[in-house]
Amino acid sequence: MSSTPSTQTGAATTDAAPREVKLVDADIHPAPLPSYIAARLDEPWRSRFERYGVRVPNPPQIYPRVRNAGYRVDSWPEGGFPGSDFELMRAQLLEEHGVDYGILIPLHGHSYGMESAEFAAALCHAVNEWVREEMLDRDERLRSSINIALETPELAVAEIERYADDPRFVQVLLPTGAEAPLGSRRYWPIYEAAAHAGLPLIAHTGGLEQYRGAGWPSYYLEAHVFYANAMVALATSFIAEGVFQRFPALQVVLVEAGISWAGPLMWSMDAAWSAMRDDVAHLDRKPSEIFRDHFWFTTQPIEEPDDPAQLVAALEFTGMTHRIMFASDYPHWDFDSPAMVLPRAVPKDLRAKIMAGNACRLYGFGS
Amino acid sequence: MTDLRGAIDCDVHCAPASMAALVPYMDDYWRDYVENAGMYLSPTLTGTYPEAVSPPPPADVDALREQVLDPWGLRAAVLTCVSAFDTSRNPYYETALCKAINDWLRAEWLERDERLRASMVVPTLDPDAAIAEIERVGGHPGFVAVLLPVRSDARWGGRRFHPLHEAIAGHDLVLALHAWGRIGTAPTTSGSTHTYFEDYLANSQSIAQGQVMSLVAEGVFERVPSLRVALLECGFSWVPPMLWRFDKDWKAVWREVPWLKAKPSEYVQRHFHATTAPAQLPADRDQAAQLAEMLGAGEFLLFASDHPHRHGDGNLETLLEVLGDTGRDAVMHGNAAALYGLAA
Numbered sequence: 001m002s003s004t005p006s007t008q009t010g011a012a013t014t015d016a017a018p019r020e021v022k023l024v025d026a027d028i029h030p031a032p033l034p035s036y037i038a039a040r041l042d043e044p045w046r047s048r049f050e051r052y053g054v055r056v057p058n059p060p061q062i063y064p065r066v067r068n069a070g071y072r073v074d075s076w077p078e079g080g081f082p083g084s085d086f087e088l089m090r091a092q093l094l095e096e097h098g099v100d101y102g103i104l105i106p107l108h109g110h111s112y113g114m115e116s117a118e119f120a121a122a123l124c125h126a127v128n129e130w131v132r133e134e135m136l137d138r139d140e141r142l143r144s145s146i147n148i149a150l151e152t153p154e155l156a157v158a159e160i161e162r163y164a165d166d167p168r169f170v171q172v173l174l175p176t177g178a179e180a181p182l183g184s185r186r187y188w189p190i191y192e193a194a195a196h197a198g199l200p201l202i203a204h205t206g207g208l209e210q211y212r213g214a215g216w217p218s219y220y221l222e223a224h225v226f227y228a229n230a231m232v233a234l235a236t237s238f239i240a241e242g243v244f245q246r247f248p249a250l251q252v253v254l255v256e257a258g259i260s261w262a263g264p265l266m267w268s269m270d271a272a273w274s275a276m277r278d279d280v281a282h283l284d285r286k287p288s289e290i291f292r293d294h295f296w297f298t299t300q301p302i303e304e305p306d307d308p309a310q311l312v313a314a315l316e317f318t319g320m321t322h323r324i325m326f327a328s329d330y331p332h333w334d335f336d337s338p339a340m341v342l343p344r345a346v347p348k349d350l351r352a353k354i355m356a357g358n359a360c361r362l363y364g365f366g367s
Numbered sequence: 368m369t370d371l372r373g374a375i376d377c378d379v380h381c382a383p384a385s386m387a388a389l390v391p392y393m394d395d396y397w398r399d400y401v402e403n404a405g406m407y408l409s410p411t412l413t414g415t416y417p418e419a420v421s422p423p424p425p426a427d428v429d430a431l432r433e434q435v436l437d438p439w440g441l442r443a444a445v446l447t448c449v450s451a452f453d454t455s456r457n458p459y460y461e462t463a464l465c466k467a468i469n470d471w472l473r474a475e476w477l478e479r480d481e482r483l484r485a486s487m488v489v490p491t492l493d494p495d496a497a498i499a500e501i502e503r504v505g506g507h508p509g510f511v512a513v514l515l516p517v518r519s520d521a522r523w524g525g526r527r528f529h530p531l532h533e534a535i536a537g538h539d540l541v542l543a544l545h546a547w548g549r550i551g552t553a554p555t556t557s558g559s560t561h562t563y564f565e566d567y568l569a570n571s572q573s574i575a576q577g578q579v580m581s582l583v584a585e586g587v588f589e590r591v592p593s594l595r596v597a598l599l600e601c602g603f604s605w606v607p608p609m610l611w612r613f614d615k616d617w618k619a620v621w622r623e624v625p626w627l628k629a630k631p632s633e634y635v636q637r638h639f640h641a642t643t644a645p646a647q648l649p650a651d652r653d654q655a656a657q658l659a660e661m662l663g664a665g666e667f668l669l670f671a672s673d674h675p676h677r678h679g680d681g682n683l684e685t686l687l688e689v690l691g692d693t694g695r696d697a698v699m700h701g702n703a704a705a706l707y708g709l710a711a
Contacts, residue, residue: 066620181557181565212553213569214577215521219623222522222580225612229573233555233565236572240565260608265572267604267682268647272568275679276420279563303611305661313657314608317649334619 021100021366023338024359026298027204027255027327028093028102030144031083032130037108040126045119054123056111056208063220068333075331082331086138093330094141097338100356101365102142103170105255106131109147110175110207113156120149124159128169136168143363145173145202153189160190164197170363171200171253175207176230183237191247200251200296200362203234224301231257232265235295239269242282244294251362253296259324260303263317266291292320296362298327299354300336308343312350321350325359369684371672372440375703378545378599378642378671379435379444380424383408383471388426392467392474400460412453413550417563421676428479435674436482442700443709445511446476446485447543447599452516453550458492462500465490469504477509484707486514486543494527498534505538511707512541516548517575517601524581529590536594541706544578546570546600571602571647576609583613583634586626595706596639600673603641604648607661610635636663640706642671643698646681655682656689665694669703 038046060070075092077085094102112123124147131144146169148156163169172194174182182203194201205227217223231254244250269287273280283290297320305311315321328336342351360366383389386408390398400406411417425431436444451464465488472485487510489497497513504510513535515523523544535542547570553559554569575598588594613631621627627634649655659665664686687695704711 066623177556179558181555181560184561209556210558211556211577212558213518213555213574214581215519215525217522217577217581217584218525219584219620221613221616221620221623222577222584224616224620225580225609226573226577228609228612229576230556232572233557233569236565236568237555237557237560240560240562258608258612260611261572261605263649264602264604264608264647267649268568268571268602268645269564271645271647271679271681272564273679275677276564276567279419301612301615303608304615305607305611306614310607310657310661311611313654313661314611317654317658 019366021356021360023097023099024101024103024326024356024365025093025099025328025330025338026103026253026325026359027300028089028104028330029083029332030089030104030106030131030135031081032106032108032127033081033084036130037123037126040129041122045122048119049123054111054115056114058111059206063217063223065220065333070333072331072333072335086135089330090139093328094139100141101359101363104131104135104142104144105173105202105204106145106147107204107206109150109173113148113150113175114179114208117149117152117155120152121155121159124149128159128163143168143170145169145171147173148190150174150187150190151179153187156190157193160193160197160199164199171202174201174203176203176205176234177207177209179208181237182234183239183241183243185241188243188246191243191250195247195250200253202253202255203231204255205231205257228257228261232261235265235291236269239283239287239290240280244290245282245284250294251296252294253298255298255327256300256329258301258303259297259299259318260311260314262291262297262320263314266318295320296323296325298325299341300327300329301334302336302341308345311343312345322353322358324354325362326355369687373442373700374439374670375700375709376435376441376444376672377597377669377703378447378644378673379431380674380676381431381446381448381476382424382426382450384426389464389467389471392470393463397460397463408450409453412449412547414563415453415547415550416676424675428476432480435672436480441482443482443484445707446472446483447514447545448472448485448488449514449516449545449547451488452548456492458490458496461490461492462496465500469500473504473507473509477507484509484511484709486510486512488514491516491519491549494531497531501534501538501540505540510540512543512597514543514545517544517546517570517578518548518552518554520549522581523578524583524585524587526585529587532587532591532594536591542594542596543599544575544596544601546575570600571605571645575601576605579609579635579639580613583631584624586624588634588638589626589628594638597669597706598639598641599671600644600676601641602645602647603662603668604658606635606641607658640667640669640702642669642673643683644671644673645678646683646686648682648686650682650685652685652689655685659686659689665690665697666702668698669706670699
């Protein structure tokens with residue numbers, strides 16, 4: 001099975017010459033302050049933003065993060081917010097750990113993208129512009145993820161097209177919580193635009209999470225453990241709706257939801273498919289095969305069984321160790337240092353793939 | 368097929384053929400209500416068990432004997448009746464329906480075959496009424512568990528349900544959490560699914576897991592140390608990765624749940640079992656052995672056929688092989704005998 005998506009050579013064109021890539025961080029969270037957003041909004045959106053704000057709550061409002069408001073203690077810049085200051089991020093992450101490429105995932109789109117159509121598009125564009133001006137233009141190691149007005153696909157498509165020629169925007173951001181399951185056809189114009197531009201989608205935990213099914217968790221502890229389960233719903237929806245039959249080159253990175261659940265998910269999908277194949281008759285092969293050809297993972301927060309050998313076994317269960325990428329989740333409280341993230345039980349060659357090689361293949365770094 | 372002689376089957380479905388079977392167990396008010404409102408029992412539980420994956424469950428004990436008990440040579444079977452999952456929002460109707468189902472189970476099943484046990488059913492919308500129902504029929508020796516659906520308005524670990532858990536444990540009953548539940552509620556955080564495949568997978572791959580997280584995180588097992596939980600039709604291969612996340616997160620944010628005195632995985636190990644259907648397992652023998660070790664499968668699992676539901680090729684036989692004779696015996700009957708107080 002070829003795992004290299006031929007249409008997705010990504011963003012390496014800013015490099016003058018190939019260089020050895022040892023570390024790629026696939027999940028860094030920059031955070032523009034509201035004043036930075038307001039400064040990039042035209043009227044009437046600027047006044048609306050300042051007078052009414054936005055409606056989707058920030059996740060810690062519902063599930064407080066218990067300590068340090070959920071951020072690394074040392075990540076608060078003077079007068080700013082963790083992730084709002086380029087120099088601090090550069091020093092604490094890129095320089096400290098020797099990151100060759102860092103992929104920014106601004107999460108504001110998770111709430112901004114749910115606002116009314118043009119307002120949502122203006123907010124998301126303001127985020128993308130701030131990232132371009134204040135991060136990407138200041139360091140050639142950085143890449144970013146396009147924020148989109150998710151619930152208004154035609155405006156989302158326009159935003160993707162706007163950045164399609166800027167090789168530093170390497171993917172399109174989705175939340176795990178939205179107004180409909182993420183595989184639904186209403187979102188397909190977005191997926192078509194991403195596939196057309198040769199950009200992967202990246203699904204990051206969060207968004208408009210309304211805990212139906214079992215009901216709402218009471219604590220951050222439960223909500224955080226459930227990140228994986230919301231991601232499972234997203235992945236299952238993409239497969240069941242036939243997204244990959246329609247867009248065969250599309251790749252989807254699943255960020256901040258762990259990895260080890262994927263083996264059991266694939267076993268369960270294959271067992272179910274053998275019993276109810278005609279319910280999803282558009283699937284032309286086993287769900288696990290589709291899953292393995294289209295999804296990628298990032299490490300943070302990787303599972304930590306008492307016996308690290310069980311983690312290696314669980315990663316092998318997925319059959320997707322060539323699709324796992326290191327992520328630090330800077331500047332969140334559960335930041336993973338690249339030196340510490342993988343237990344010694346992880347073999348050397350797998351470690352090298354996870355720390356850089358897999359990301360280089362997906363994004364075309366170092367080639 | 369697995370040799371079932373002497374096995375204890377921990378999840379065998381039965382269901383009244385129609386509302387008419389329950390009406391004799393209702394009082395005048397509810398008979399009149401049921402008749403005039405046109406209340407009926409959906410044979411598929413409104414899409415929960417479509418014909419494609421399930422013939423109708425046995426509606427009387429003779430059918431069960433013929434389909435399951437006699438040909439398989441079971442030592443015992445624990446009945447599951449989920450007919451009350453598909454019900455209206457009227458909490459008094461839900462209570463009346465549950466009472467009728469329990470009286471029907473008692474009179475027409477438990478007292479007609481000594482191999483049978485059952486989960487009693489309780490209303491989900493009114494914890495006080497659920498407790499009253501446990502006090503009314505929970506002492507019957509045939510009822511060994513209290514059935515709750517995984518799809519609910521609120522997660523079952525919540526503070527408001529702690530007296531219910533006390534009543535369950537106080538009657539020496541098992542909390543049986545079963546797949547599916549209230550109809551009309553979307554299974555995912557992003558709403559309703561468009562395929563049965565997705566809806567079906569949501570039970571094992573997210574909803575049941577949310578309930579386990581809730582029961583542990585809310586401190587139910589510190590409040591009610593003797594409570595035992597059986598996960599029915601919820602799958603089980605997802606358990607190790609979920610617990611790895613749970614333990615890791617607890618080590619970091621334990622301050623939020625100061626009532627927990629041990630790692631989440633220890634509570635699950637001490638208080639939970641899961642039934643073997645649906646099996647969602649690797650075909651590879653080495654992987655099955657690795658998974659069995661991660662799970663502690665020989666202690667954790669309870670055999671169940673989940674008759675008459677079909678779940679596809681789940682590779683249970685491979686797992687049973689790697690468990691060896693001791694582990695296999697425990698799964699096929701030993702664990703269930705200990706849990707439900709039956710002769711091993």
